[in-house]
Amino acid sequence: MTTKTEKLVIIGNGMAPGRMLEHLLEEAPGRYQVTIFNAEPRVNYDRIMLSPVLSGEKSYEQIVIHGDGWYETHGITLYKGHKVVAIDRIAKTVTSDHGVTEPYDKLVIATGSVPFIIPVPGKELPGVITYRDLDDVNAMLLAAQSRQKAIVIGGGLLGLEAAAGLAQRGMEVTVLHVMPTLMERQLDPAAGYLLQKAVEERGIKVICKANTKAILGNGKVEGVELDDGTVIPASLVVMAAGIRPNASLARDAGLATNRGIVVDAGMRTSDGDILAVGECAEVDGMVYGLVAPLYEMARIAASHLAGNSKSAFVHADTPTKLKVTGIDLYSLGDFADGDDREEIVLRDATAGVYKRVVLKDNRIIGTVLYGDTADGTWFNDLKKKRTDISAMRDTLIFGQAYQGGSPLDPAAAVAALPDDAEICGCNGVCKGKITATITARGLSSLDEVRAHTKASNSCGTCTGLVEQLMALTLGDRYNPKAVQPMCGCTDLGHDDVRRLIKAKALKSIPAVMQELEWKTSCGCAKCRPALNYYLVCDWPDEYADDYQSRFINERVHANIQKDGTYSVVPRMWGGMTSSKELRAIADVVDKFAIPAVKVTGGQRIDMLGIRKEDLPAVWADLGKAGFVSGQAYAKGLRTVKTCVGTDWCRFGTQDSTGLGIRIERFMWGSWTPAKLKMAVSGCPRNCAEATCKDVGVICVDSGYEIHFAGAAGLDIKGTEVLGLVKSEDEALLHIVALTQMYREQGRYLERIYKWAKRIGLDEIRRQIMEDTDKRQAYYERFVFSQKFAQVDPWSERVSGKDKHEFNPMAVIHKEAAE
């Protein structure tokens, strides 16, 4: 054991050092006291997944690799938003731009790459964005809100992912690529052509052989001019023309640099106490831009830091895949033409499939697959093992399924892979490791397999293979549905559907079903009401409510009873009523011979047993007395119960009745994921039972204690305290903001207490009590949606809306034949 812990300082907190630390903590726990400086003001996240964040398929929270808690648990100091500006190799210290100086025993440089900005006039105009980190994505998302035109310079992996994301966000996108075909470094011209077609089918314009002459604009980007004089208008230009290893800091410190920071096979720079890993490192003349080799560097560096000086980095080809949903391509190794090479090509024009395998001395040296990439793993395996393919030459291109007898189904093909076949390219995980870990640790979910093996944990393209391996290893015990799908019509869960509705700006039920590939033609009684709610919530001004997707109660605005009659509950604001209201109810009951009148548990009056045909006439009479629907049937705001408060009660501390009425008048008509019930009690004696409601207020001398997440139905649960506010105005503001947060995030039929459990009480408190901007934004979105929601459905129907619902189509009078 070392007596004194050594100081390890890391510059850059990207994917490579993050992985290195995981290895190091495992191999030599406690050996180092670790300090990290990160120019980005955040924790370590999966940079690869920025494209799904851009397109809306994932959120930032979902791509965080190490949350704040992780650093705390491991006693690691992370300086967020600190850029290291100097390394003093004599004093063995580094200094950040905020003036923090830290000494080191060992230093790791992991500064990644910087995007290459093509040197043209106008490159510094506002509106020119690179594509490297979360800030870039946020800038693009902001620009996309305008739904205007965007230009992406660069038709490589990054450029195409950016273009696809921006197009999905509603922008009109043009890709400018300087070479004759797209992704020419990974694809041959034939595959590049297919790719271009697929990209264009997504509504993205592609111009190849496009030389950018200048970016035009006065004070901000207005367009791009090409060499041939063409001018393309745009308000956003994304530079995705390549990356350069970020070696300047090392260069300034006098370390050996070439294209990147020169390191040996043990990741050591020319200074023995300084290592470099990631895209900034150059090993054996090579620099890398995909994570698989960087993770290998991370492993080697950790091993050296842990005291094992023997492990050495070896180069291996990494397959390239494009993360654009619906485009399948795979490229590996060397596929250039050459006299000493042969190739086997398969084209299936109707299916849009192209496969090419390049051979040298009867061994695979390169592969390009487009349209059907299932055999990529198998070809990679043959290549890595340098297998002589002479014997299967005739059928090689058809893939693994055709080798030896009858074609295999995909599961059998995975079963037939050897144990050392690489499944996850990014993390270099082979089949045997996955199956063995599943068995040894009794893993049963994809998340667990990701956590323990790292397979499918980076770019995610091998997820299908990993799932097949799980099915193979676990048999019947494997349940692929880690996410509970909304219903049998889709594999997507509620959260994914909600996110995609926003991201893809889907504004009708047919659009959702088309774009999200619903498996049934028009959904079912489970998904349609849910989708209808999500659309009402997300596009209050644009979406036309789909009547046929509502449950009968919300369609006819009354509660159906067991005999097919209906009950009618008018609002009595805050439980207050008057002789005039009571008289009107009495008259209606008499006039329509309503069989039952009952005081509900929600402080108002229910009239039960009304015939469907009579509903509009009943409402007409109630309306004349000023009644509106109590929405006792709605997945929406129901009741706000109150107690008598300061008006009468000797203990009352605030005007609980007044506040209850104010809340109900402000919030009535709003639709929510499930029903929403509230109450306001005038003192902690709590006569309005506010502490078992979805939202409750307990008035106290010092103000208003806001409660939420209670239940008193199928489950009984006391509320949680959201916080204390001083004034009635603030109470309303906080309650409305909380409700809007729930409206935007809740799954259909999920009561507030279940939602809160899922999201976390602290997170809700943070957003509503502490984050003033968020609270205000929620509040404003609620207010906006109320403009369209606060229409009394009863008076609408009295004036003739949905007449057909209440009248029979035909009445047949039977007459006996004479």
Place this chain on the structure above:
Amino acid sequence: MNALSISMDAAWVLVGTIDDIPRQGSRRVHNGAMRIAVFRTADDRIFALEDKCPHKNGPLSAGIVHDGCVTCPLHNWVISLETGEAQGADEGRTSTFPVRIEGRNVYLDLMPTHAAR
């Protein structure tokens, strides 16, 4: 509403037009004391069933129509519009009535194809 008088032996009764029924919706026909629910699917097929769920007599006309079925509003049984059979694990059948379409007119035959069970 279409008020109609027919004599007992008439086979086909005109009850209205397709346009009287909302897509993925239903309208009721009063046949004496009996209620018949006439459905129109998303792809404009028309079906007629007694408006009475085989479970506990729920009004099927008030259900949600999807994919050739209706989900009963009372306890969510799913009933096939074509056969009147309860789907899935539930057992029971409601009476169905033959429907004929001429132009946009909808005719019902008031003799059920089979009785409920």
